[in-house]
Each structure stands twice: as structure tokens, then as C-alpha cells.
Amino acid sequence: MSTPPPYLLVLYYSRSGSTRELAHQCARGASKCDGLEVRIRTVPAVSPETAQVAPEIPGEGDVYCSQEDLAGCAGLLMGSPTRFGNMAAPLKYFLDQTGGLWARGAMVDKPFGLFTSSSSLHGGQESTLLTMALPLIHHGMLYVGIPYHPHADLSETQSGGSPYGATHWANPKQGSKLDETEKRLCRHLGERVARLALTLTPR
Numbered sequence: 001m002s003t004p005p006p007y008l009l010v011l012y013y014s015r016s017g018s019t020r021e022l023a024h025q026c027a028r029g030a031s032k033c034d035g036l037e038v039r040i041r042t043v044p045a046v047s048p049e050t051a052q053v054a055p056e057i058p059g060e061g062d063v064y065c066s067q068e069d070l071a072g073c074a075g076l077l078m079g080s081p082t083r084f085g086n087m088a089a090p091l092k093y094f095l096d097q098t099g100g101l102w103a104r105g106a107m108v109d110k111p112f113g114l115f116t117s118s119s120s121l122h123g124g125q126e127s128t129l130l131t132m133a134l135p136l137i138h139h140g141m142l143y144v145g146i147p148y149h150p151h152a153d154l155s156e157t158q159s160g161g162s163p164y165g166a167t168h169w170a171n172p173k174q175g176s177k178l179d180e181t182e183k184r185l186c187r188h189l190g191e192r193v194a195r196l197a198l199t200l201t202p203r
């Protein structure tokens with residue numbers, strides 16, 4: 001029986017669409033890497049109401065992530081909106097259910113990259129990226145950032161972008177679309193994590 005091709009998981013939560021756009025740009029970058037599939041997954045909202053009514057399969061958009069999706073990936077790109085300088089509860093809720101994966105070391109030595117969106121430029125993007133890294137480091141995963149070289153985007157950006165991950169400033173005055181630099185930074189990160197995932201995948 002042939003082994004299925006390795007895949008990179010792009011996992012995100014988004015309420016109003018900005019983080020979803022970051023996720024899809026990261027996925028575009030990752031898909032440049034031959035030999036690695038890209039799977040995009042999201043997580044349902046959590047609240048006393050939605051926890052009871054969230055359908056198993058979302059009515060539209062990306063499919064919900066399962067524990068198996070996470071366990072089987074060769075690498076991970078993960079993103080959340082900035083919520084008070086931290087990741088949003090739905091993503092944290094999903095991660096808090098991954099104790100079983102942690103116990104069997106399912107994620108050890110797999111690379112990850114991060115992304116976030118916030119409505120103010122200095123409103124906690126970097127703290128969100130760094131706090132999203134912590135549970136993944138506990139899982140034994142390897143943090144992949146964005147280097148300043150050879151691309152000039154990180155030095156020249158007028159909006160999002162950080163060595164700790166891809167970001168978007170969803171400036172309400174300018175509409176919430178990603179600018180070209182933010183998109184390129186997502187694609188650099190996606191391609192970098194994908195390349196490292198392929199290199200680190202045991203054959």
C-alpha cells in the first residue's frame with residue numbers, strides 16, 4: 001500500500017474574515033512546495049449558545065479541524081484574531097483538547113508558523129503570536145518565524161508583518177483587506193514552513 005503524501009495543516013479561527021484571508025494567503029505560499037498537500041481547517045465558535053448548536057460540518061467555508069487532522073500533519077500554520085493581546089477562545093478551546101496528542105508526542109519535531117490580525121497596529125499582534133507559540137512548544141514543535149533576508153518586506157512594511165509571524169492590521173479606516181506586503185509575508189511564511197516540513201518528514 002502506498003503512503004499518502006504528507007500535508008501541511010493551516011488551522012485558524014476567524015470571526016469577521018481577516019484571519020481567514022491570512023490563512024488562505026499562507027496556504028498559497030505553502031502550495032508552492034511540491035510534494036506536500038495543503039489542508040485548510042477552522043474551528044467553531046464557542047459560547048454557551050454556540051457550543052450546543054454548532055453544526056458538525058459548517059454550512060459554508062472551511063471544514064472544522066479534527067484531532068486526527070492535527071496529529072497527522074507534517075507541519076502547521078496556525079492563526080487567530082488578536083483578542084486582548086492573546087489568541088481567541090475558540091482556538092484555545094481546540095488546543096486545550098489536544099492533551100492526548102501531547103501525551104503520545106504526536107507533534108514532536110514538526111515545524112509551525114503563526115499569523116494574526118488586529119484592528120490597531122500596536123494592539124498586541126506580537127504578544128498574540130508569542131502566546132500562540134507556547135502550547136505548540138509544549139507539544140515539542142519547532143517555531144518558524146519570518147527572516148528579514150533576503151526579502152525586504154519585513155523592513156519596509158507600513159502595515160502588518162513581524163519576525164514572529166505574519167500579521168494584518170485590519171485598519172477600520174482603510175477597509176480590512178490585506179495589502180500586498182502583508183500577502184507576500186504570508187506567502188513567504190507558508191512556503192518556509194512547508195519547505196521545512198518536507199525536509200523534516202521522515203521517509
Ligand SMILES: Cc1cc2nc3c(=O)[nH]c(=O)nc-3n(C[C@H](O)[C@H](O)[C@H](O)COP(=O)(O)O)c2cc1C
Pocket residue numbers: 013014015016017018019020080081082083084085086117118119120121122123124170
Ligand atoms: C473581544 C475582542 C478583543 C479584541 N482585542 C483586540 C486587541 O487586543 N487589539 C486589537 O488591536 N484588536 C483587538 N480586537 C479586534 C480584532 O483583533 C480584529 O478585529 C481582527 O482583525 C478580527 O479578526 P477576524 O476578522 O479574523 O475575526 C478585538 C476584538 C474582539 C471581538
